[in-house]
Amino acid sequence: xxxxxxxxxxxxxxxxxxxxxxxxxxxxxxxxxxxxxxxxxxxxxxxxxxxxxxxxxxxxxxxxxxxxxxxxxxxxxxxxxxxxxxxxxxxxxxxxxxxxxxxxxxxxxxxxxxxxxxxxxxxxxxxxxxxxxxxxxxxxxxxxxxxxxxxxxxxxxxxxxxxxxxxxxxxxxxxxxxxxxxxxxxxxxxxxxxxxxxxxxxxxxxxxxxxxxxxxxxxxxxxxxxxxxxxxxxxxxxxxxxxxxxxxxxxxxxxxxxxxxxxxxxxxxxxxxxxxxxxxxxxxxxxxxxxxxxxxxxxxxxxxxxxxxxxxxxxxxxxxxxxxxxxxxxxxxxxxxxxxxxxxxxxxxxxxxxxxxxxxxxxxxxxxxxxxxxxxxxxxxxxxxxxxxxxxxxxxxxxxxxxxxxxxxxxxxxxxxxxxxxxxxxxxxxxxxxxxxxxxxxxxxxxxxxxxxxxxxxxxxxxxxxxxxxxxxxxxxxxxxxxxxxxxxxxxxxxxxxxxxxxxxxxxxxxxxxxxxxxxxxxxxxxxxxxxxxxxxxxxxx
Amino acid sequence: xxxxxxxxxxxxxxxxxxxxxxxxxxxxxxxxxxxxxxxxxxxxxxxxxxxxxxxxxxxxxxxxxxxxxxxxxxxxxxxxxxxxxxxxxxxxxxxxxxxxxxxxxxxxxxxxxxxxxxxxxxxxxxxxxxxxxxxxxxxxxxxxxxxxxxxxxxxxxxxxxxxxxxxxxxxxxxxxxxxxxxxxxxxxxxxxxxxxxxxxxxxxxxxxxxxxxxxxxxxxxxxxxxxxxxxxxxxxxxx
Numbered sequence: 001x002x003x004x005x006x007x008x009x010x011x012x013x014x015x016x017x018x019x020x021x022x023x024x025x026x027x028x029x030x031x032x033x034x035x036x037x038x039x040x041x042x043x044x045x046x047x048x049x050x051x052x053x054x055x056x057x058x059x060x061x062x063x064x065x066x067x068x069x070x071x072x073x074x075x076x077x078x079x080x081x082x083x084x085x086x087x088x089x090x091x092x093x094x095x096x097x098x099x100x101x102x103x104x105x106x107x108x109x110x111x112x113x114x115x116x117x118x119x120x121x122x123x124x125x126x127x128x129x130x131x132x133x134x135x136x137x138x139x140x141x142x143x144x145x146x147x148x149x150x151x152x153x154x155x156x157x158x159x160x161x162x163x164x165x166x167x168x169x170x171x172x173x174x175x176x177x178x179x180x181x182x183x184x185x186x187x188x189x190x191x192x193x194x195x196x197x198x199x200x201x202x203x204x205x206x207x208x209x210x211x212x213x214x215x216x217x218x219x220x221x222x223x224x225x226x227x228x229x230x231x232x233x234x235x236x237x238x239x240x241x242x243x244x245x246x247x248x249x250x251x252x253x254x255x256x257x258x259x260x261x262x263x264x265x266x267x268x269x270x271x272x273x274x275x276x277x278x279x280x281x282x283x284x285x286x287x288x289x290x291x292x293x294x295x296x297x298x299x300x301x302x303x304x305x306x307x308x309x310x311x312x313x314x315x316x317x318x319x320x321x322x323x324x325x326x327x328x329x330x331x332x333x334x335x336x337x338x339x340x341x342x343x344x345x346x347x348x349x350x351x352x353x354x355x356x357x358x359x360x361x362x363x364x365x366x367x368x369x370x371x372x373x374x375x376x377x378x379x380x381x382x383x384x385x386x387x388x389x390x391x392x393x394x395x396x397x398x399x400x401x402x403x404x405x406x407x408x409x410x411x412x413x414x415x416x417x418x419x420x421x422x423x424x425x426x427x428x429x430x431x432x433x434x435x436x437x438x439x440x441x442x443x444x445x446x447x448x449x450x451x452x453x454x455x456x457x458x459x460x461x462x463x464x465x466x467x468x469x470x471x472x473x474x475x476x477x478x479x480x481x482x483x484x485x486x487x488x489x490x491x492x493x494x495x496x497x498x499x500x501x502x503x504x505x506x507x508x509x510x511x512x513x514x515x516x517x518x519x520x521x522x523x524x525x526x527x528x529x530x531x532x533x534x535x536x537x538x539x540x541x542x
Numbered sequence: 543x544x545x546x547x548x549x550x551x552x553x554x555x556x557x558x559x560x561x562x563x564x565x566x567x568x569x570x571x572x573x574x575x576x577x578x579x580x581x582x583x584x585x586x587x588x589x590x591x592x593x594x595x596x597x598x599x600x601x602x603x604x605x606x607x608x609x610x611x612x613x614x615x616x617x618x619x620x621x622x623x624x625x626x627x628x629x630x631x632x633x634x635x636x637x638x639x640x641x642x643x644x645x646x647x648x649x650x651x652x653x654x655x656x657x658x659x660x661x662x663x664x665x666x667x668x669x670x671x672x673x674x675x676x677x678x679x680x681x682x683x684x685x686x687x688x689x690x691x692x693x694x695x696x697x698x699x700x701x702x703x704x705x706x707x708x709x710x711x712x713x714x715x716x717x718x719x720x721x722x723x724x725x726x727x728x729x730x731x732x733x734x735x736x737x738x739x740x741x742x743x744x745x746x747x748x749x750x751x752x753x754x755x756x757x758x759x760x761x762x763x764x765x766x767x768x769x770x771x772x773x774x775x776x777x778x779x780x781x
Contacts, residue, residue: 064744138741144718145701145743150660235719241702242717275594281608306704307715308722312639316631320624324617331616334587340603341596355587363576364552366624370572370631372565372638376711379704379739382552439552445708447739450747534602 023107026512028114029093030410035118036085042125043077044477046070051434051470054463057455067451068136069155073127075139076159080166081121083259083395088113088173090402091201091262093410095177097505098195100186100523102515105179113173120165127155135159138449140252141222143233143244148226157226164219167212174208177201186504188523192286195503195526196279199286200265203293204258210297211254218247242309249300257296260390261289263398264329267351270401271333272527273499274348275340281332282526288325288332295322305371306378312371319369326362330355345499346420350401353428354394361389364439379449382442385435392473393431400424400480405499407484412492412510419483426476433469437462502527555709558734558755559726561638562711568634575623638712641725642691651691651725652761654684658696658703658716658738661745672768681750687761688731696722704740707753713739728755 019027050070053061062070092110096103104110127134132153137146141159144150181202185194194202222244224230231237233244272279279285298318301310333355342348364386368374377383400423408414441462446453453459497506506529508516521532552573557566642651657664662677665684676682686692696705698718706713714724728734738749756764 064747068741068744068746136743142702142741145741150701150743235717239719241719275603276596277603278605278607280606281613284608284613306713307717308724309717309720312635313632316635317628320628321621323624324620327620328613328617330583331613334583334590335606335609335612337587337590337594339590339606340594341600342591342594343596352587352591356584359580359583363579366627367569367572367576370568370627372631372634373569373572375638375713376554376562376565376569376708378713379706379741443552443554445555445706445737447706447737447747449741452747 021111023103023111024514025092025096025104025107025110026410026516028110029089029091031114032085032089032092032117035114035121036082036089039077039081039121040086041477043074043082044474046074046077048470048474050074051467053451054453055467056464057453057457057460059452062451064451065133065136068138068449069134071449072135072138072159073124076124076135076163077121078391079139079255079259080163081117081124083391084170084255085117085121085166086395086399087201087204087259087262088117088170090197090266090399090406091173091177091204094406094505095180095198095201096184097409097508097512097516098198098503099181099184099189100504100517100520101180101184102517104176105184106176109172110176113169113176116169116172117166120162120167120169123158123162123165126162127153127158130154130158140248141244142241142248143222143225144235144241146222147234157223160219160223160226164216167216167219170208171212171216174205174212177205178209181205186520186523189528192283193523193526193528196268196282196285197262197265197503200261200268200289203289204261207254207258207261207293207296211251211258214247215251215255218244218251221247242304242307245304245307246301249303250297252303253300254293254296256390257292259395261292263395263402264289266398266402266405267333267354268329269503270347270351270405271336273405273501274343274345274351275337276343276500277336277340278502278525278527278530279332280335280338281328284328285332288328291325292322295325299369302369302374305374316369316371320366323362323366323369330359330362345404346415346417346424347401347405347499349421349424350397350404353424353431354397354401357393357397357428357431358390361386361393364389376445377442379447380442381438381446381448384448385438385442388435388438392435397427400427406505407487408494408498409505409508409510409512411488412494413487413490414494414498415483415487419479419486423476423479423483426472426479430469430472430476434466434473435469437465437469441466497529497533500530500533502530504528507532554711557711558707558709558730558732559712559728561726562709563729564634564637565711568630571630572627575627579623639724641693641723651693652687653693653695654686655695656684656697656705656716657699658705658742658749659699660701660743661738661749663749663751665751667765670765670768671770672765674768676751678745678748679750681752683733683752683754685754685756685761685764686728687758688728688755690758691725691727693723693725696724701742702740703738703742703749705736706739707734707736709734710753715740728753731755731757 134155137151137156221232225232231239233239233241235241268279301315302319304310305312404415404420441459446459494510496510521528554566554569557563653668655666663682664675666673674682696716698716703716704713705716710726714722734753736751736753
């Protein structure tokens with residue numbers, strides 16, 4: 001069914017003009033992916049520089065201002081220029097394929113989303129060449145500290161404007177994905193036959209539509225304060241410092257689910273393929289995703305337990321409750337593996353890494369959701385460890401699972417299995433070495449966002465362990481880049497369905513033709529390609 | 543090895559206040575539940591991994607799509623677990639957030655007004671004109687009596703700060719435009735390092751302070767020995 005397709009594929013010649021003007025969802029997806037990954041590399045280098053600075057007491061590499069700018073840019077880049085657009089990247093590439101259509105509903109709007117994101121991101125980065133350098137306010141930008149009297153750098157204004165643009169990009173993307181999933185599904189694909197990754201994209205898109213406007217509003221108010229004489233967040237002039245925190249976290253907590261739900265979706269695509277079973281409890285999984293989405297709007301003030309300004313018991317119980325649907329997903333994944341035929345190829349290894357590591361991020365999230373415990377742990381390295389446990393141990397592990405899994409689909413080539421295992425091993429060792437010491441640093445009281453610490457504090461050894469671990473993570477990423485480079489030098493040799501996949505992207509060629517499909521198999525479940533392969537072995541694509 | 547064990551455990555230091563003791567107890571309960579959850583979940587995953595590897599059998603496994611009973615169990619058990627954790631949380635939260643009434647003659651309390659500024663602290667004792675202030679390192683020292691309630695009233699002069707004493711297992715944000723009040727009872731005499739925990743700009747990492755807890759007699763003597771009526775440093779003077 002695929003041998004002929006490779007022979008007739010024309011040799012693709014790289015044409016910058018075609019890429020800049022493209023409205024093809026696959027090319028836009030790859031543009032998103034390459035840009036977001038470039039931001040990831042930059043954010044990672046900044047993280048390594050911070051870890052190097054913290055490896056010993058005293059300031060060796062930079063001064064306080066430089067360090068404050070580093071953690072501001074690291075957090076901003078990783079949350080808003082890497083994690084958020086990465087889910088847009090995979091969604092762009094995969095959603096039209098998974099629902100069996102030729103493109104997004106609004107292809108030109110889709111291109112606009114990408115370019116708004118890219119230039120918004122570049123405007124944030126342009127702080128590096130502005131007077132005063134990049135912003136020095138933390139990625140959460142709490143006023144009054146982010147107001148003009150306390151943060152004079154132009155980089156802070158560029159941060160506001162750039163992030164507002166990337167927010168618009170996300171909102172436009174959310175509209176596009178929602179419309180595409182609602183209206184462009186192939187015949188026979190009822191909502192309860194939609195692949196689970198696409199389901200998570202749908203819920204994520206709706207979260208974006210309701211949460212990003214709060215960020216846009218907050219950013220606009222901060223800019224008005226800084227440059228146009230408004231006083232929204234200036235208590236001395238009648239404003240309210242806490243108001244920003246409400247607006248920011250009303251965006252910020254759904255944002256956490258925006259950057260994890262699609263990655264739950266990736267696990268739910270990869271684990272069934274490598275266990276050769278359907279996702280256990282597909283309907284429960286979809287329902288749990290919707291519940292998490294709705295509930296994610298009720299937990300935001302758990303970031304504010306120590307402000308003395310919110311109803312702590314209410315935001316504590318909502319935070320606890322959201323653990324239940326998340327727990328359901330864990331049991332779904334394990335029950336999918338149960339009595340399957342587990343094949344430990346690289347994508348599956350990354351999923352297992354996720355399961356063993358993300359679990360502790362979920363558990364420590366419950367710990368932080370208890371206000372008395374948060375009174376001690378809030379704004380310490382415990383929180384830093386927790387958030388990296390879910391964003392690195394969760395989002396990034398799932399991203400690598402997805403990249404190793406879909407790379408053959410996107411490029412027609414497979415990433416080296418041995419290099420993939422080395423990359424994985426570096427991360428499976430490097431992750432706990434980096435972040436377990438940070439849990440302990442937080443437990444003994446090291447606050448986050450400290451440029452320096454005293455040699456008497458007893459924090460040196462734990463910081464050194466963490467720095468050593470971060471180097472391993474960096475080495476792992478280098479191995480990944482080598483694997484990508486080596487794979488791209490070879491001619492495409494992958495069949496349409498190299499893994500024995502389930503959803504419609506594995507029905508298309510690798511890489512898919514411009515309009516994706518010539519035919520669509522009958523869709524009688526959420527696994528049409530599995531159905532066609534296992535139940536109708538004689539039937540080709542006609 | 544001890545470091546590795548500590549790193550994995552997320553072990554809290556021994557708390558110095560009665561409130562901190564409640565918090566440490568709650569933390570231990572959470573860790574115990576967490577350990578059970580981790581053993582069950584990762585135990586099941588590991589069991590499946592060891593047993594269900596492809597190799598011996600490559601035929602298509604049974605295509606199980608779900609099991610309503612099981613799914614109800616793994617929804618209900620976590621729901622009950624978090625319900626219990628929430629009740630424990632509520633009990634501790636009520637004790638930690640409690641501030642004793644000001645007019646109770648039988649339970650005297652010491653009040654300290656705290657003003658945080660970029661990048662230091664001012665402590666005043668209402669009704670006494672005693673003020674301690676300092677910025678930078680090593681920071682000011684606030685003296686309090688041991689074994690009786692101390693009420694801190696927090697004010698910010700500029701941006702948001704956070705009053706954090708790790709050995710109290712407690713912090714409270716210092717927010718411009720509002721007054722935050724909390725109460726602690728230090729159980730053991732000693733010096734406890736404190737620091738700002740909410741990012742407040744350039745020298746955020748350089749605004750420590752010390753809480754020195756002494757017995758009532760020593761506290762009264764210390765208070766009497768202090769210079770009066772704002773004669774001591776104004777904010778920022780003790781660089």
